[in-house]
Amino acid sequence: MTDFYQDQPLRIAGHAFTSRLLVGTGKYKDFDETADAIAASGAEVVTFAVRRTNLGQEAGPNLLDVVPPDRFTLLPNTAGCYTAKDAVRTCKLARELLDGHKLVKLEVLGDDTTLYPNVVETLKAAEELIKDGFDVMVYTSDDPIVAKELERLGCCAIMPLGSLIGSGHGIQNPHNIRLIIDQAQVPVLVDAGIGTASDAAMAMELGCDGVLMNSAIAHAHQPVLMASAMKKAVEAGREAFLAGRMPRRQTAEPSSPFAGRING
Amino acid sequence: MQIQLNGEARDLAPGLTLAQLIDSLGLSGRRIAVERNEEIVPKSEHETTSLTDGDRIEIVHAIGGG
Numbered sequence: 001m002t003d004f005y006q007d008q009p010l011r012i013a014g015h016a017f018t019s020r021l022l023v024g025t026g027k028y029k030d031f032d033e034t035a036d037a038i039a040a041s042g043a044e045v046v047t048f049a050v051r052r053t054n055l056g057q058e059a060g061p062n063l064l065d066v067v068p069p070d071r072f073t074l075l076p077n078t079a080g081c082y083t084a085k086d087a088v089r090t091c092k093l094a095r096e097l098l099d100g101h102k103l104v105k106l107e108v109l110g111d112d113t114t115l116y117p118n119v120v121e122t123l124k125a126a127e128e129l130i131k132d133g134f135d136v137m138v139y140t141s142d143d144p145i146v147a148k149e150l151e152r153l154g155c156c157a158i159m160p161l162g163s164l165i166g167s168g169h170g171i172q173n174p175h176n177i178r179l180i181i182d183q184a185q186v187p188v189l190v191d192a193g194i195g196t197a198s199d200a201a202m203a204m205e206l207g208c209d210g211v212l213m214n215s216a217i218a219h220a221h222q223p224v225l226m227a228s229a230m231k232k233a234v235e236a237g238r239e240a241f242l243a244g245r246m247p248r249r250q251t252a253e254p255s256s257p258f259a260g261r262i263n264g
Numbered sequence: 265m266q267i268q269l270n271g272e273a274r275d276l277a278p279g280l281t282l283a284q285l286i287d288s289l290g291l292s293g294r295r296i297a298v299e300r301n302e303e304i305v306p307k308s309e310h311e312t313t314s315l316t317d318g319d320r321i322e323i324v325h326a327i328g329g330g
Contacts, residue, residue, distance in 0.1 A: 024330025034328060049329025052270040052322065053296055055289055063326045064295050079329050089302060093324050096297035096304050165330075214330025 007238065010210050012187055013103055013135035013156040015073055017044045020204070021234040022075070022189065024048075024214025028223065031066045037217055038067065040227035047075040047105055047212070050094050069098060075137065077105040082118065084108060084125035091129055104129065105159070105191075105212075107139035115165040115192075119146045123153065130154040139191050142176040144183060151186055158184055159191035159212060162203065166215045168195030171202055181207045197226075197233035204237025205245070265317035276315060283310040286323070296325050 009016035022045040028034040038046060046067045067074065076094030078087040091104045108125055110118040117140050129136050130153060137157040138150050147158045160180055163169035170193060171177060181188045187209035194200050194213040203211045211234055220226035258264070265278050269285075276285065282305060286292055298305045299322040305313055315321070 025328040026330045028328060047330055048326045050297075050324050051327045053289075053291065053294075053325045055270060055323075062295055063328055074326075076326070077329055089299065092304050093297045093299060093322070096306060097295060097324065097326060212330075 007242065010187060012045075012137065015103070017073070017210075019044045019231075019234075020210040020238055021200070021230055022047065022210055022212040023217060023227070023230075024077075024212070025063060025067065026214050027218035031061055031063070033223055034063075035066050036224045037227040038072075040224045040231065041217065042231045044073055045075050045212075046072045047077050047214070049077055049079050050090050050097065069101070073103065074098060074101065075103060075105045076101070078107050078125075080109070081107070082109050082121070084121040084128065087121070087125040088128050088132075091134055092132075095134070102133060103135045103137065103156075105137050105139060106155075117141050117161070119143070123149060126150055126153050126155055137189075142173050142180065144176060144179040147180045147188075148183060151184060155186065157187045157189055157209075159189045162190045162193030162199065165192040167193055168216060168219075169193055170195050170199035171206070174202065174206055177203070177206050177208065194230075197229040200230050200233040201237035201240070204234055205240050207241055210234070265315070267315055267318065268320040270322060278317075280315050281311060282313040282315060282321075285315060285321070286310060289323070291323065294325070296323050298323050 009018055010020050019042045021041055021043050023041050023043040024047045025034055048063055078090045081087040081090055087106055087108045095101055106125055108118050108121040110116045119141055126136050126138055136155045137159055138155045139159045140146055142160040150158055162171035189210040189212050190203040190208050191212040194216040200211050217223050217227045266273055266275050301320050
């Protein structure tokens with residue numbers, strides 16, 4: 001079959017990606033499973049966290065050997081930060097760690113029960129980071145007004161939650177995600193809440209430019225198989241969005257013609 | 265002198281450089297980033313940065329996360 005449709009790449013801050021699935025590296029059993037799942041997902045953008053080095057322990061393998069910066073676009077996150085100040089410090093450490101790398105995933109959390117974004121601190125951090133030359137992909141609530149403000153500040157991608165981080169509850173407010181997509185001039189990615197493949201497909205059918213997930217893959221019974229499922233779901237959802245769904249009808253409409261029936 | 269290293273107090277010989285500290289921790293050549301008193305110390309300055317009493321040093325690396 002010939003390639004009947006060639007999608008545009010996902011463009012974020014000067015990068016161009018074929019895959020619209022972005023994945024995290026947390027919660028895997030070991031680095032082998034991490035590497036296999038990422039390979040099965042086809043992801044080109046991979047998130048990671050910045051943490052204190054364990055001192056006094058034998059230095060084991062490093063995550064950056066599993067996801068080498070020359071093969072993946074690395075996306076350091078600010079997970080675990082509850083203030084703009086800590087998030088900015090973390091991004092600067094990540095930039096030093098990756099020799100001047102500018103692309104970051106900003107998340108400033110409100111409390112540790114919900115991990116809901118603290119949008120006041122998020123806005124503050126975004127402004128400071130952008131002023132300092134960072135390309136900021138921002139995790140935020142599904143509030144279209146906040147999303148618009150983050151875009152106005154110069155964030156290069158808006159990443160509303162589908163539901164709480166790690167909850168697997170899918171997209172709880174598709175109408176808000178749609179409002180955010182419709183107004184945005186930068187890519188919109190659902191980040192957080194994806195539980196299974198249909199959630200990822202739904203995000204893409206809504207018109208999201210991409211989906212970012214970690215737990216949905218890492219906490220599946222078979223993470224590598226789920227990574228493969230997610231790859232297909234994101235591709236299927238994207239194609240369905242581009243194809244445009246049929247209109248919904250209140251009543252049935254036969255697919256087979258009435259004319260020529262033997263009982264006619 | 266005493267410094268705070270990743271949140272813990274540590275006694276060091278006076279005049280130690282950051283590069284010497286990193287080496288003593290077995291972290292030379294590893295992918296790390298260093299902050300001194302909440303300011304980044306670029307790799308190129310590890311050799312020339314002398315630690316002083318009361319410094320707060322953070323040494324970080326990449327780990328799995330989402």
